[in-house]
Amino acid sequence: MPTIATKDSTEIFYKDWGWGQPIVFSHGWPLSADDWDTQMLFFLGKGFRVIAHDRRGHGRSSQTDGGHDMDHYADDLATLTAHLDLKDAVHVGHSTGGGEVVHYIARHGESRVAKAALIAAVPPLMVKTEANPGGLPKEIFDGLQAQLAANRSQFYYDLPAGPFYGYNRPGVKASVPVIWNWWRQGMMGGAKAHYDGIVAFSQTDFTEDLKTISVPVLVMHGDDDQIVPYADSGPLSAKLLKNGVLKTYKGFPHGMPTTEADTINSDLLAFIKS
Template sequence: MPYLKLRDGSDLFYKEWGNPNGDTVTFSHGWPLSSDSFENQMAFLADQGYRVIAHDRRGHGRSAQTWHGNNMDSFVDDLQELFEHLNVHNAMMVGHSQGGGEVARFLGKYGTSRVKKAVLVSGIPPLVVKTEANKDGTDKSVFDSFREATRKDRAQFLLDVASGPFFGFNRPGAQKSEGQIRHWWQQGMNTSFKATYDCIEDFSETDFTEDLKRINIPVLVLHGDDDQVIPFKAAGAKSVKLLPQGKLKVYPGGCHGIHNLNADEVNKDLLDFLRS
């Protein structure tokens, strides 16, 4: 399996599939998952002749379980090293949830010299937590309860998230997929306890407002209007207004994991945006 040795000696796991000479699409996963979360999209675009790249963030999946550096600035520095290592240019970046924040912060910090387009799927930008200036955000007490549940029984907490709000399986009449639940839970449990805990603060309290304003390339925002994890009104609806070249598509009834439950539709939207 391919690994990149990072500046601090940590190993970063990545996948590189498809046509090595094709246009590049990169994927940044959400909390507390891994690159496996995007396997459907990666396989689909690889079959279409694209070069697809995804990594497990430090602390996640098969990457090193570092004690420090479980924060957005470290994550994007790692990603910059990966892009340099793999000679990524003229790419389209795709990020889900916290990975959407990673895409926004990467472009805000490093610019768009390597990237031509971006897609935020159920992304956390501009800001998740409720503040005086962000009335539509989620109260901090919710994330305090996440931290408490992680410390008390992480395995059960992650199972509850996957079985309920992440996929909308707690909605009346929802058809549960035991496979999706188990796959999500497995990814979450492969992430280190420390990264799981630290990233609750990172994804909820990092403000991406200024990053979004600086992104001078086309950005497609995909968001479900029944996202119980990162509500559309507080995230996708605001992000598209801050992006200079933002384009929005709302998935009616869509949950937080639209790239998993609405994979065919998301795949088509990604391909159409690539080709546009």
Template sequence: MPTLTLKDGTEIWYKVWGNPEGKPVTFSHGWPLNADNWDSQAYFLASQGCRVIAHDRRGHGRSSQPWEGNDLTTYADDLHQLVEHLDLHDIMMVGHSTGGGEVARYVGKYGTSRVTKAVLISAITPLMLQTESNPEGLPIGVFNSFREAMVKDRAQFFLDVPNGPFFGFNRPGAVRSEGLVQSWWLQGMMAGFKNVYDCIKAFSETDLNEDLKKMDIPVLLLHGDDDQVVPIQTSALKAIKVLPKGTLKVYPGGPHALPNISPDEVNKDLLEFLKA
């Protein structure tokens, strides 16, 4: 698969599947994963005639690991350079978790001249951190504990997360997939240590309210009401009030990893929204 060398020398790895003349759909992945976490959705939409583009964010997957630039604004700048490089227009942008924040920041900074629709899945928007103006957010101690666990034993932490809250495997009656756990661990361990460490601050402390206000295109929010990583009360239920043209679909009992746990339903929702 090809790579793109960005203006600061960072190399971004990306895949392009499907019909070269089809509707372009970009996928922005969550922390600390890479483009492969979208394979179910990318294969499905490519099989429907779309042109699918999924990249490994800087510091993640097969992209290079720069010391600096591990923030949502730079992530959006990187995505913009990829969009320009491939000369994409009439795009539907899809982002999961941190990737949802990346999409929101992209539109907030670069507008909608190339983007016609967006889908935010289990997204961090508008702000995860608890502040005076966002009392429903999560305390800073939650994110400090992530950093402490990474420094102490990243490999074990990256087993604990998928075995527990990410896929909802800690819930009674959940059907655990060893394959999903190992895939998550592998993707996480491929990422640069500092890159994913810095990204904790990026996904938890970035206020995206103003970016959401600028998303004057149809935006579909998909969120599980049992999301233990990005609780729906602090994210989608707030974002829908800010988006000018937002639609919210709640997945009853859905965990954070909707694209992995409910791929058929997510794929169906993506295709219907694409064709609407």
């Protein structure tokens, strides 16, 4: 398997297919590069070079006990882009991966970056604070950690079977293979990385990062997102970005790159070509 070693000797697994302008995909918690299969095959067929990695502690990357924070996530991504010598890259991040993309660009600059897309992404800040009164109470994220610690396997079934893909909504038919594929990806990773990752995605404030980014950014968010609620995420990120555009999807769930792949792929393609 292709891997790179970070400065703290963590092995990061990645996929690198095709030629042409590179599109780099950053996955959500607690998944892996496999969550982008539909997008990677689509854009590969359109003549792009497609790259996706397993975040440290996730998927096939090292199950290290430390470094599960946005600084390390961004630095690992920078190590990958430098190793592959990517130029004019489009970075696409879903959920936690959206935070990773934002922090990477703000922390490492735009010399290798052409555009970015944030899909159902966690910025600007998920947790409720005095400065972010619309956020979710910290107790919700404490509860996620408690469920993970008590029975990770059950937790990783319940989440995709319910709110992640909107399968708990009336009239929505659940896809059992999609649920089990989510479970499979989650259980490949390390419990410690996923436990710490809940703090990383919920308590990192990306406000200043967003303000520094000048490349075009497409912010894509469903208004029925039960994981990263719409009102305190997508619209706020788009306003903070210098060159951001918000696209709102009526009724789409958090996992819309999977359940609404045709729409998401088409809109991403139009944005990249614009």
